[in-house]
Amino acid sequence: MITELITDNDRTRCAVALAAAVSLLSGAVVMGGAVVSTSDHLTPTEHNLDAEYKKTIEEKLFVTGGDYGRVLVMVGGTEGEYSVSVHSDQNSPTGVTATFTKAEKNVADATWAANENRVDAASIGVVRIDVAIPKSAALVIAQAWKRMLSTARQIYPSGKAEDVVLDGTNIELSLQEANASLREALITPASRGSKVTALRQAIELLARYCSAKPPDRPSIAREIQDKCGAILGP
Numbered sequence: 001m002i003t004e005l006i007t008d009n010d011r012t013r014c015a016v017a018l019a020a021a022v023s024l025l026s027g028a029v030v031m032g033g034a035v036v037s038t039s040d041h042l043t044p045t046e047h048n049l050d051a052e053y054k055k056t057i058e059e060k061l062f063v064t065g066g067d068y069g070r071v072l073v074m075v076g077g078t079e080g081e082y083s084v085s086v087h088s089d090q091n092s093p094t095g096v097t098a099t100f101t102k103a104e105k106n107v108a109d110a111t112w113a114a115n116e117n118r119v120d121a122a123s124i125g126v127v128r129i130d131v132a133i134p135k136s137a138a139l140v141i142a143q144a145w146k147r148m149l150s151t152a153r154q155i156y157p158s159g160k161a162e163d164v165v166l167d168g169t170n171i172e173l174s175l176q177e178a179n180a181s182l183r184e185a186l187i188t189p190a191s192r193g194s195k196v197t198a199l200r201q202a203i204e205l206l207a208r209y210c211s212a213k214p215p216d217r218p219s220i221a222r223e224i225q226d227k228c229g230a231i232l233g234p
Contacts (some may be wrong), residue, residue, distance in 0.1 A: 016222035040193020041151035045172055049074075049186065053108055056121050057065040057081055057148045061101040063128065064089075065176065068096060068138040071203050072172040080124075086138050096138040100129040100210035104209050129210045137221045141206070144228035145175045146151055152185035171203065197233050202227035 045054075061072065061083040068086035075081060080103035089097035104125040111121050174184035187196060202224055209220040 025126055029064050039191065040195050041153060042173065042191060042196075043154055043188055044152050045184045045186050049170065049172070056111070057103075058109055060103060060107065060121065060126055064097070064099045065100055065218070066144045066174060067176055067178060070174045070176075071206065072106070073207075074170045074172070075106065076169060078109050080104055080106055081108075082112065082207065084203075084210060086133060086141055086206075089132075092132040094132045094135050094138075096135050097130050098133040098206065098210050100131075100207060102127050110151070131210050133209065134218075134221050137225050140225050140228040140232070141202070142175065142177070144199070144202065144231040145173055146177075146183075146218070147232055148195065149173060149175060149183045149185050171197075171200075198227045198230040202231070 057072065057074065062070070062085065062086045065087040066085040067088055070083060070087075071082060082100065082102035085099045085101075087097060087099065088095065091097075099172045104127065106120070107121055107124060109115065110117075110119050110124060112118060117176065133172055148212040169189070171187040173187065174182060176182045187199065205224045205227060207219055209217055209224065212220055
């Protein structure tokens with residue numbers, strides 16, 4: 001079930017939930033307590049994300065294309081996973097729409113076999129917001145996503161105590177350009193550095209853009225472009 005958020009009260013409710021989710025983007029993180037190296041790049045999705053869970057969450061949250069870029073934020077705990085897809089839309093005044101979707105419960109937790117209150121994934125509701133986004137912002141998002149996706153490589157244990165990370169948030173970036181194969185990779189907690197930091201900030205801003213009131217969106221769009229510009233810089 002998908003519920004569109006259209007009132008100020010609904011938008012506020014979504015913003016509160018969103019704030020809880022995006023605050024995890026810069027917090028402590030995944031890999032089940034393993035010791036891993038840190039690096040300013042992404043890591044391949046394959047073999048680093050459960051395929052069945054990935055399929056379930058995509059079926060719930062991926063309701064549009066993502067030809068300018070998509071992000072899927074998979075948080076730990078009970079906070080619902082969310083996605084933002086930036087896609088072509090002939091009905092948008094800019095020709096591009098940003099679509100925010102968020103599960104009302106954490107799908108991984110709610111469907112976990114050991115959860116005594118386990119529910120079927122199909123019963124978990126999804127909230128949705130569709131907003132026009134400037135094409136200039138969409139283009140730089142696509143460029144930044146493409147640049148970061150090109151860096152994806154595996155992260156291996158470093159053996160350093162400072163690189164021990166805890167369970168938390170995985171973030172999947174993807175880009176499906178016309179006449180090109182799907183590209184996807186993960187920001188894991190072990191992904192650290194100036195470009196990954198700028199990418200996390202751009203993702204947080206993109207989610208906030210969707211829940212913001214119309215007068216606030218232009219300034220947020222400019223901030224998104226600035227963060228993507230930092231990724232594309234030297």
